[in-house]
Amino acid sequence: xxxxxxxxxxxxxxxxxxxxxxxxxxxxxxxxxxxxxxxxxxxxxxxxxxxxxxxxxxxxxxxxxxxxxxxxxxxxxxxxxxxxxxxxxxxxxxxxxxxxxxxxxxxxxxxxxxxxxxxxxxxxxxxxxxxxxxxxxxxxxxxxxxxxxxxxxxxxxxxxxxxxxxxxxxxxxxxxxxxxxxxxxxxxxxxxxxxxxxxxxxxxxxxxxxxxxxxxxxxxxxxxxxxxxxxxxxxxxxxxxxxxxxxxxxxxxxxxxxxxxxx
Numbered sequence: 700x701x702x703x704x705x706x707x708x709x710x711x712x713x714x715x716x717x718x719x720x721x722x723x724x725x726x727x728x729x730x731x732x733x734x735x736x737x738x739x740x741x742x743x744x745x746x747x748x749x750x751x752x753x754x755x756x757x758x759x760x761x762x763x764x765x766x767x768x769x770x771x772x773x774x775x776x777x778x779x780x781x782x783x784x785x786x787x788x789x790x791x792x793x794x795x796x797x798x799x800x801x802x803x804x805x806x807x808x809x810x811x812x813x814x815x816x817x818x819x820x821x822x823x824x825x826x827x828x829x830x831x832x833x834x835x836x837x838x839x840x841x842x843x844x845x846x847x848x849x850x851x852x853x854x855x856x857x858x859x860x861x862x863x864x865x866x867x868x869x870x871x872x873x874x875x876x877x878x879x880x881x882x883x884x885x886x887x888x889x890x891x892x893x894x895x896x897x898x899x900x901x902x903x904x905x906x907x908x909x910x911x912x913x914x915x916x917x918x919x920x921x922x923x924x925x926x927x928x929x930x931x932x933x934x935x936x937x938x939x940x941x942x943x944x945x946x947x948x949x950x951x952x953x954x955x956x957x958x959x960x961x962x
Contacts, residue, residue, distance in 0.1 A: 738841070738845070738846075739855055743856060746831065750771075750828050754767055762821035762825055775913035782910065799949070801953070804949055807941055808942030811936065811938060911954045917950055918946055920942075925943070
């Protein structure tokens with residue numbers, strides 16, 4: 700699944716880059732430096748490769764989706780703390796409060812689905828996903844101004860594709876059942892996640908502080924619960940709604956008082 704999604708995402712973004720280049724052939728654009736190229740490759744491996752790959756592996760091998768989401772949801776805490784040292788960002792006390800409230804909201808939303816099953820290898824894989832999205836976010840913050848958005852995403856998706864091609868021929872036998880469910884999930888992963896969501900993420904990382912950008916991830920679990928209620932008729936409990944309110948309040952506190960340091 701991951702390799703097919705990466706291939707389609709890479710092709711779609713490369714086509715977009717090609718069309719943009721044709722329209723802007725006469726305009727000046729910054730040259731692609733070796734540093735920007737290598738940085739974008741690393742970001743692609745971290746965000747598309749290790750983050751998504753390790754998350755999928757953890758869930759497919761016994762670690763619950765809720766626990767995986769909870770582990771990865773600590774990313775705003777880790778990223779914001781590292782950004783203080785790396786970029787000189789100084790989150791206000793109210794923003795730290797917002798991060799804490801947002802994380803508690805995530806715990807509340809996921810608590811009914813949490814179990815005690817923590818197989819070692821999938822757990823380590825989930826922690827690797829956490830480190831990958833943290834490192835990828837911080838690296839993108841550093842190099843985001845050095846390369847165009849579409850060019851960066853095309854390089855990232857291509858790097859992830861090559862990574863998955865190598866990985867899949869190392870650890871398993873390639874096999875795909877082209878069912879309606881698979882195609883629907885693939886379309887969502889390519890168009891909404893790997894292309895749309897990642898481009899928006901790149902814009903926010905470049906424009907806003909790390910704390911403000913990563914705090915939005917607190918909204919992922921409660922939003923997933925809302926979508927599951929609409930599409931899958933899964934019940935929305937008072938606990939879920941309370942957690943959604945807390946996560947939203949936390950994001951509001953972080954983004955409302957965010958600064959936009961120049962990077």
